Amino acid sequence: MYQITCPHCGPRAQTEFTYERTTDSVVDPAGDASTAMQALYTRANPMGLDDEIWRHTYGCRAWMVLTRHRVTHEIHAVKAIGPEALP
Amino acid sequence: MTDATSIIALPAAPLHALEIWSNPMALATRVQKALGFALPAMNRSAGNGSITLLRFEPTVWLAEGAVSVLVDTLGDDGALTAIGGGIVRFRIAGPGWRELLMEGGVFDTSAAAFPVGATAATVIDHVGVRLHAESDDACIAYVPSSYAQSLHHFWDEALPLLAS
């Protein structure tokens, strides 16, 4: 059960969050088809760090990118993504 | 124990989602002028007699009470959307409310971590709930209407466990 430091809410339990996908598998709906299918259907799936999009679904509902290690589960960095927000 | 911890469903009240999508600073000052208090920071609340703003999300405030004053301050930078029909508010009052809200939960509702005036959204017994620490002996829980009865039962059943 990770503790994920939400950029807006601070440290929270993992059950409030949802994993969406890796940042390199984001499909641009307006992009060309072959790039889109490469993004959708190929993964590095490394035994190490990867950048992943998560959402604080049961918390502030905001989205963020976690740089997370897939063996040690250490979370090296969290970066908020989404519209510009008041502090 | 003088007064036991209780869970009471409050009557429906106008609730709106106030969302800002552009020029947040400019809109914030316009709202402050209109309301007389600044938009609360993340996981805080603020209000005057007629309206309370509770912030659970980076770009959205839950507005409780009369929002008409805000309608024409938003311009093209934000919107108000009614959401009250989908929420049941519970007042959880008494000395054990902080302990009760940790039942089936994962969020720290102790006084240090969740002081009076604070707000937080979390999950309790598989239901997404929003909390507002109204005072030292009362907390308001905003529960999706469809889950209200089930969660109320869950809290009732756990009451006997509170440290007597």
Added chain:
Amino acid sequence: MKTPYSAFSLLRGALNGQKHWEPAWRDPEPRASYDVIIIGGGGHGLATAYYLAKVHGIRNVAVLEKSWIGGGNVGRNTTLVRSNYRLPQLHNFFEFGLKLWHNLSDDLNYNVMFSPRGAMFLGHNDGDMIKLAERGDAMRCDGIDAELLSPKQIAKIEPLLDLSRNARFPIDGALIQWRAGTARHDAVAWGYARAADALGVDIIQKCEVTGFVKDGNRITGVETTRGRILAGRTGICVAGHSGHVAGLAGLRLPIESQTLQALVTEGVKPMVQSVVMSQSLHFYISQSDKGGIVMGGDPDNWPSYARRGQPTIKEHAIAQAVTVMPALSRLRMLRTWSGVTDMSFDGAPIIGLSPIDGLYLNAGWCYGGFKATPASGWTYAHTLATGRPHELNAPFSLERFMTGATIDEAAVGPFPNHR
């Protein structure tokens, strides 16, 4: 030749203190080159080696295992064996395997304790029952056994299920495959290892592949912790670690590794006869021969290689099992463990050629690899022996994701975590 296993040979052992048994498999040093190298000493890798030697007569084969054989998913699954899938490509493939299961102990001369005691999916509403009938009809039309059960019939097989009408998830019926069941997972790995070793296959443990030897667009061998080993054809067969090993060859597969938790209770007298699963809930229960209730549920739906689960995911699966079978409540969870599942992006496996010459793929088994062990071994051996897929694994090509011919049993699309 090794001493064949039999009741007689056991009695002979009773007299000589069981001194006459040889090691079940040798512990050879790796040779410089082989006709075929299989990376991964799990169930599928060992089965592939066995069928290469037995069916295709190719014995100059090495199975490279980074730690000890049977230590991966074959050693940590919940032992279910069935072929009751809705889509034809899947149920035909798993049915071919189920036929092999029925004769596997004799074929390997190693009792894998395959126990066809029935596997049923419970239906909790009309929608479930239609879906189960549809799955059963699809199977029956392709010659595979499937039968609908009424609540009364279910009560005779599993009296401890909550068949009351006011249950949160009432049981309206079930679809059972009587020829399905369970097997002793370790015995499958050891049985295939012993039989393959007897045919001359080199099983090399403590030998991790750290890179590939490439000549243009052809793989000619592997670099390992015990030196370089060349091969005519190299087959990746590492299940949960497919992403990592394929990455060493520069391949990005449509696979993300997730943690799948399972657990066993303390042993009790017989209480669960068959394998119990659900159409709309996500848990599966069976009872081992030592009396422990073995169960599991959904995977932890985010990527991980750590073989360490998130506790409330397991707790949610247990809540579903206890709701449907209340008698489980006072048993105690004895042990919980996790495997690394190679979740493919349509839920079906990938067995066939890779874009690189001489390198072949066997991966994407999600949480259903154990039941596929014989069929996967047989078809992968055919692919490695002939350089072309067998008719049964032809649909499971890597290209299908780009052509769009995905085989999506759960019908939820590319993301394993949306399943």
Added chain:
Amino acid sequence: MSGPSRSATGEETIPFTFDGTTYHARPGDTLAAALLANGIGLVGRSFKYHRPRGIMTAGIEEPNALVTVGTGGRAEPNTRATDVFVYPGMVAKSQNRWPSLSFDVASIFGLAAPALGAGFYYKTFFGPAKHWMRYEGFIRRAAGLGNAPTEPDPDNFSQRAGFCDVLVVGSGPAGLKAALEAAEAGSRVMLVEQDAEPGGSLLRDPDSAIDPAAIIARIKALGGEVLLRTTASGYWDHNFLTLTQRLVEPGAVPPHGFAQRLWHVRAGRVVLATGLIERPVPFANNDHPGVMLSQAVRSYVRRWGVLPGNRVVIATNNDDAYVTAQALVEAGAEVVALLDARASGPAAPSGVTVYHDARPASVTGRKHALRKVTAVVGGSEQSFHADLMAVSGGFVPVAHLHMQAGGKLTWNEEAQAFIPGETPQACETIGAGLAPPPAPAVPPAGKAKKSFVDFQNDVSLADIDLAWQEGYRSVEHLKRYTTLGMATDQGKTSNMVALSRLAEKQGVTVPEAGLTTFRPPFTPVTMGLLAGAGARNAGAHVRRIPLHALHEAHEPIWQPLGYWFRPRAYPLGGESLQQAALREARTVRTIAGLSDVSTLGKFEVSGPDAARLLEIVCATTVGKLAIGRGRYTFMCREDGFVNDDGTVWRLAENRYLLTSSTGGADRMAHLISYVRNSLWPDLKCSVVNVQEHYAGIALAGPRARSILAALIGAESPRHMGYAPGTLAGVPVHVLAASYSGERAFEIHVEASHAAEVWRAIEVSTRAEGGAPYGLEAMELLRIEKGHVVVGGEVDGRSTPHDLGLGGMLNKAGGFIGAAGLTRPALSDPNRNNLVGLVSLDGPIPEGGMLIQRAGQSPQGHVTAAARRILDGGAIALALVQGGHKRHGEELIVTSPTRGEKARVRVTSPHFYDPAGERYRD
């Protein structure tokens, strides 16, 4: 030779029963202490050979004394007698024996032991699977220990969150000190102890300088949380631990209805003060009742005032057992011999004869009581008459939680033990666990076949040797082949003994062999506790629609849809479901009907970029809508397949209302948020999920328009038109959308005011002869019309073209799924296309397979079966290979599982008013 008895005087006040006989215990007695005090040595039977089992330890590592405690739905099988504290009326029963504990038929297996070595079952029972099943039935009945209860569990189980700066596990001297220091330093402290009393080793070896009760009181005064009868059972990521707390003892009736509590704790840092577990000594028949661990004997004597025996032989390889000898002498027992495997040792306690270079070889007994110990003393055999043996083979630090946390181990050669080393999480081990006393390796004496290592699974030294001989040489292979360490004690007393056998016989150094993986839980955890409140609803609350109570008054047939429950039909006077549904459907076709559609997904999208967002999420155009207009739309996944559909309405210049399917509502909420926040964060728009804010009432039928007009005092909007209005004094949105094929309107109203709006509509509708209709009638209506439904025709494997929706695709692209759709297989002419089926004989089985001739592989399946509502006759919707080009073809629908068949003709899926005249203006 009187066997166990109470040594210290005192009051036995607590009555309990064991196998039907009533005994008495003292407050604070474990069941094991009480049984020993009442002279009971035989408590159970081992797993494989059904050998007699007594009490071996005084703690959670007990492998032998397993009983069932409690009755009915509270009965807990396999409970360690050493880990349950006696309470008045407690019912305990022995297990795994027939007909009785003292005479167990299955113990004849022991005679076949020579043929039943490790892994014997892999070498026999061949033949077809059916044969194996017969043997297996016999094995399963002999295996397993206790029985699961068959009645439902009457109690609840609590789960709650816990937070602290410092979590201390273990209230021995080190744990008490660490917890007190942290509390005094102002940290938020949790101290966890699995025993009913704090103190740990102090309960066995009291220290006048440490008063556990006083320290506990001080910690609590400083705001610390002290949890007794609580085990730290799992250590997970990021210092998250699961604690299992017994609120009442096994089988006891909890006053507040909760038997146990599971704590989900996030700790700042963790201090493990979990001490040591003593190692048994292998020798022939070392599993005989009356052979116990040395520190356990000391605990029974000093903590509970019980003498497990009167003539004692002690066998040890370390100094600690000398303290046990002292305690026994002080309690009036006779220590016949202290066998010390070492050449020399500390001074002998008074009245005790110490033999050096002495190792136990075998024991024998009569009627399950120990009688004689035979030892090898300096090479020659010597026997002693005794009724108790206290053995110590050294000590094993309890490193389970340290290892679960990802910790490493270092090897202490002097103590022949693994010591917790560094760990990647904020966790440290303190106290006795770091410094086990020196205890040299001692080669066992006695026959290997009868020298047991795993007492519960009957694994002997000979089994370990056999595993090595057969090539199962890694510790994981050894464990799985012999089942060593796979019993309910999970190797707590056997793993190290097995490793030292490998070192002794095969020259493998113990650190080189290593240990098997440490897995949660530390000790077994009740399944009901892990289920928590979810034990009754699978963790899935029923979701109630706003008008639930109002519908309940009509006594409908309810239907689950996901976690919602919606009215399926409103039967009148004994009507069946089908009869009610047909009547309701006919009423809608001929007059009018109203139905609850509140569970539809609903999103209010506002802002200048609202239309841009919607044209990414939806696969059709949206921006072209004029204010007050709406349209049908559908959504694809990124792989191009259709996964949802709904309607979208332009309420105002910059405000749209999007509806989507009930089944896909949560998925759609997630997708829209992902597009708005993660994919296009700069969009100027707001998306608010108003699924539960609005209740939805559908009013459909030829008279719907006039009924509505009267109610809202204005002209009803044209087909696919939107208009705000007031109904029964309540503001409403009126959307003119038709799902049934009749002219129809969806009236969306704030949920808290929905009842008065529904009642007003119902009164007006009934006045015209109309009535409410449920989901079943809605199915008949929409199937006849040929509307697809998510979860039916929209099966997650169909493209827009397959479903006849290709024409609506947004030519400009840019929507989710556009790229996926370009892949060749998605426009393969032989894909499954949506068609209609008209039956040429009886009803069509829903879900049935479509074949041309018997024995053929299916070419499609029926997604929905129904009947023509007014004219009768079975119809269905189906997905068929190349279906768009096969209208008119005759096929067979077959359902082997239901024994049903029907000849059908393929048609268009639109049976009723294909051109839509019924609602055109």
